[in-house]
Amino acid sequence: MDLRQMEYLVALADEQHFTRAAAVCQVSQSGLSAAIRSLEDELGTPLFTRTTRRVDPTDAGLALLPFARGALAQAAAGRDAVIRATHALSGRLRVGAEQCLGVVDVPPLLERFHRRYPLVDIHFTQAGSHDLVAQTRRGDLDVAFVATTDHLAIANSVELGRRSVVLLTPSDHALAARTSIEWAELRDREFIDFRPSWAMRSLNDAACTAASVTRRVRCTVDDIHTLLDLIHRGLGIALVPQHIAAKPQAAGLTSIQLPPESTPQWVVSAITATHAEASATRLLEILDADHSPAQDDGPVTTAP
Structure with a gap:
């Protein structure tokens, strides 16, 4: 071993x-x-x-x-x-992240950074991706982990991974017996979704608009576990990344595939401010080292 x-x-x-x-x-x-x-x-x-x-x-x-x-x-x-x-580093590190990104687990990453560089003063902010992008652009954050490809052209951005979006329903929902579904079948149904500052909300809105699907967002939340709880209670259905559908709190719910050719992709990136603290580079070095490819395993495969 x-x-x-x-x-x-x-x-x-x-x-x-x-x-x-x-x-x-x-x-x-x-x-x-x-x-x-x-x-x-x-x-x-x-x-x-x-x-x-x-x-x-x-x-x-x-x-x-x-x-x-x-x-x-x-x-x-x-x-x-x-x-x-062997390496002394001081100063500060201002980090932001959206909740439950799936591709990267930020708290253990910050723990590792703190163990390596105990003299660095860490400030952490949790918010929606669009708010985090704005804070990084203003220089209020050194590095942020976000799930949006909107407005990233002006930021230093590295894609970390992606997940496909699925439909999540209560087990007794009319669609729960399905393994896949067409967009037209979602028209006028009641949904649970996130506030507009969340990348998931804008991704869902764009996908539904592209598919000419009108929907009623019955419940708007700021927490993934609340979203899952509301689905369990039969208050609506939701479009979520695969890793959310796989959470223990989603046990008993039904995950349904969307049309492959038009399934939205949840894309997670690390972005850094133009004049970020040197500590931001060190944080990303830890992340990169923890996921460095093997020397002889061939090309990297991307997640579906």
């Missing part, structure tokens, strides 16, 4: 999908699959059950998972200790 295999194991358990896990690890899908098979051969037991729709850890996989996470955490802590001992 090696750290790379542990990284692939954790990513596959979290994403429950080979293509998405490969995108998270920035390796080819075949490289990730081969590494998992090699680990299973070494241990003499399957670690995952594979179906056409998802991948789930077996009992053996679940038993190994906490040790894999621990090994990765220990390795990261070791690297951080070396950098902390």
Whole structure:
């Protein structure tokens, strides 16, 4: 067993999908699959059950998972200790992020940065992507993690990953028996969605307009868990990224695919201010190092 295999194991358990896990690890899908098979051969037991729709850890996989996470955490802590001992950095870091981006988990990233650079004063803001873009443009934030491609041309932007959007309904909804749906079938239905400052709202509005779908947004929220709770209670349906439909709080809801040729893409990027603090570069270096591609695994595959 090696750290790379542990990284692939954790990513596959979290994403429950080979293509998405490969995108998270920035390796080819075949490289990730081969590494998992090699680990299973070494241990003499399957670690995952594979179906056409998802991948789930077996009992053996679940038993190994906490040790894999621990090994990765220990390795990261070791690297951080070396950098902390050899590189002094002070000043401040102003970071913003939208909630539940899926592609990047910001709190652990900030924790790692703080361990490496304890003298840097960190300020964190959570807001909708459009507000974060505006704050970064003004220089109020050094770096922001956003889920919008609007107005990014004037910002330093690096795409981190993307997810397809799906329709999420209560289990007893008239559409719940469907596995896929056409846009016309959503016309005049009642929706739950986010406030306009959220990138998801503008993405949904644009997709519905392009498909000539009129809809009634019955409930407007500022929190993903509230959105899921309202769907559970039968107050509407929602268009959300795949990773939101996979959250534990979405268990019991029905995820329905949209037409492949017109499915919106949730695109997550890191943007930096024109005159950002030097600490912003160090933060993105940690993110890049944690997801650096393997040397010989072939081209990176993108998430669907």
